[in-house]
Amino acid sequence: MGKQDLPTAFVRQMESLLGSDTEAFLDSYERPRTHGLRFNGLKLADVPQLKEAVIREYGLTPVPWCSTGYYYGENVRPGKHPYHTAGLYYIQEPSAMSAVELLDPQPGETILDLAAAPGGKSTHIASKMKGEGLLVSNEIHPERAKILAENIERMGVTNAVVTSAAPDELSRRFPQAFDRIMLDAPCSGEGMFRKDSGAIAEWTPQLVELCAARQWDILQEAYAMLKPGGTMAYSTCTFNRSENEDMMERFTAHYADMEIIDMKRLWPHREAGEGHFVALLQKRGEAGGHTWEASPSERQRPRKKGRSGNGKPGAGLQDAQSALKVFQAWAAEELPDFALPAGSPILFGESLYLLPGGELLQEQQLQGLKVPRAGLHLAHLKKNRIEPAHALAMALSHQQAAKRITLAAVDPQAYAYLRGETLQVDVSLKGWVLAAVDGLPLGWGKASGGQLKNHLPKGLRQH
Numbered sequence: 001m002g003k004q005d006l007p008t009a010f011v012r013q014m015e016s017l018l019g020s021d022t023e024a025f026l027d028s029y030e031r032p033r034t035h036g037l038r039f040n041g042l043k044l045a046d047v048p049q050l051k052e053a054v055i056r057e058y059g060l061t062p063v064p065w066c067s068t069g070y071y072y073g074e075n076v077r078p079g080k081h082p083y084h085t086a087g088l089y090y091i092q093e094p095s096a097m098s099a100v101e102l103l104d105p106q107p108g109e110t111i112l113d114l115a116a117a118p119g120g121k122s123t124h125i126a127s128k129m130k131g132e133g134l135l136v137s138n139e140i141h142p143e144r145a146k147i148l149a150e151n152i153e154r155m156g157v158t159n160a161v162v163t164s165a166a167p168d169e170l171s172r173r174f175p176q177a178f179d180r181i182m183l184d185a186p187c188s189g190e191g192m193f194r195k196d197s198g199a200i201a202e203w204t205p206q207l208v209e210l211c212a213a214r215q216w217d218i219l220q221e222a223y224a225m226l227k228p229g230g231t232m233a234y235s236t237c238t239f240n241r242s243e244n245e246d247m248m249e250r251f252t253a254h255y256a257d258m259e260i261i262d263m264k265r266l267w268p269h270r271e272a273g274e275g276h277f278v279a280l281l282q283k284r285g286e287a288g289g290h291t292w293e294a295s296p297s298e299r300q301r302p303r304k305k306g307r308s309g310n311g312k313p314g315a316g317l318q319d320a321q322s323a324l325k326v327f328q329a330w331a332a333e334e335l336p337d338f339a340l341p342a343g344s345p346i347l348f349g350e351s352l353y354l355l356p357g358g359e360l361l362q363e364q365q366l367q368g369l370k371v372p373r374a375g376l377h378l379a380h381l382k383k384n385r386i387e388p389a390h391a392l393a394m395a396l397s398h399q400q401a402a403k404r405i406t407l408a409a410v411d412p413q414a415y416a417y418l419r420g421e422t423l424q425v426d427v428s429l430k431g432w433v434l435a436a437v438d439g440l441p442l443g444w445g446k447a448s449g450g451q452l453k454n455h456l457p458k459g460l461r462q463h
Ligand code: SAM
Pocket: 096, 114, 115, 116, 117, 118, 119, 120, 121, 122, 139, 140, 141, 144, 166, 167, 184, 185, 186, 187, 214, 218
């Protein structure tokens, strides 16, 4: 696309916004889009040498506003490399990396990402939280929430719960619950034009109005979930004022206890990136803990069959505890150096999860919600045995597994594993084996008689 493809009403809007800068802005549409990736701090600690190797291999250059962010050129495909599957980095538009940098999440906090799929900002937040505290990562559309959950698992995040709820459903369960909230709002996507010509076809001045109305609604719910003293980042990938500065002015005028701490614009004609708006806001008041208490109606709500617990009255927690014991006995043998992260066990059908957050999150808060990922998926329970979950493999350090194989990224076997093929292994290997690429876990296999049966989930296999 070029600047001649832009809608006339959009060009007029930009003229009134940018004045003499408009020509430079429009010229940016004649240049190729930018590409970025962000290294995952949760993985880098184990394999620090791989960062330099990837920087060299792809000729990466740093993104100035994000210490873990890098630009890559049009002709390289880091998304196809086994290191991508292993969660070493996340492909993310460079300007979008500015939002979480401004939010500045800290380990141990309780954080909500309210509009989270496919997960660029959630995985960035998780990497800064270093596995400590609670991240609730929410996406209203169930199909997109599944992709979000997959990305969170791929990056080895242990302390995130993925929900799929409308903002008002969530705010009923989490009043004033979060230290920080990321609201990367659904917007008219004016910053997507270079990347996606479909966004140009969809754009109209009415779309801008519609998006602004929706953002206003979502902001009410975000406000209700923010603790006094808490901070919130509001971001969009669009340029008009209605969805950005005007929205923030209206919001802070409406809520006297909200104040704007900072507001940033990244413009495609000034910085290398597609453009982003981010505002940092703070709710006045004493920062302090908030203990969630079930409302009478929540307390009386019956357990849902198959969602949590095994459907037998009163069985839930007790059963999850005994499932955890079985898992721990398995892990003592198979993962001798693995320390279970903080959390409580929760059963969803045959799946055992570790719900993070301790006091910060209680199982009842999730009842009645769609929860694609109730924390760290530890295992599938089969009659009397345990099958370790793929998410667990991705959350481990390779050396934590008693039985492991590592494949070099240049070895065709690494690609064979990712295609779901059976591998030849040493005959002495028996049972669950953690397969890795250059020391980064990729998934499980089960060894017997010199063969490693592939346990990479079918949906993740590459063809
Ligand atoms: N934060 C994500 C990331 O960094 O990967 C991108 C989020 S995208 C800009 C906005 C998200 O808001 C979309 O996934 C969209 O499905 C979701 N959304 C759409 N309507 C919504 C609504 N009414 N309330 C909350 N989220 C909504």
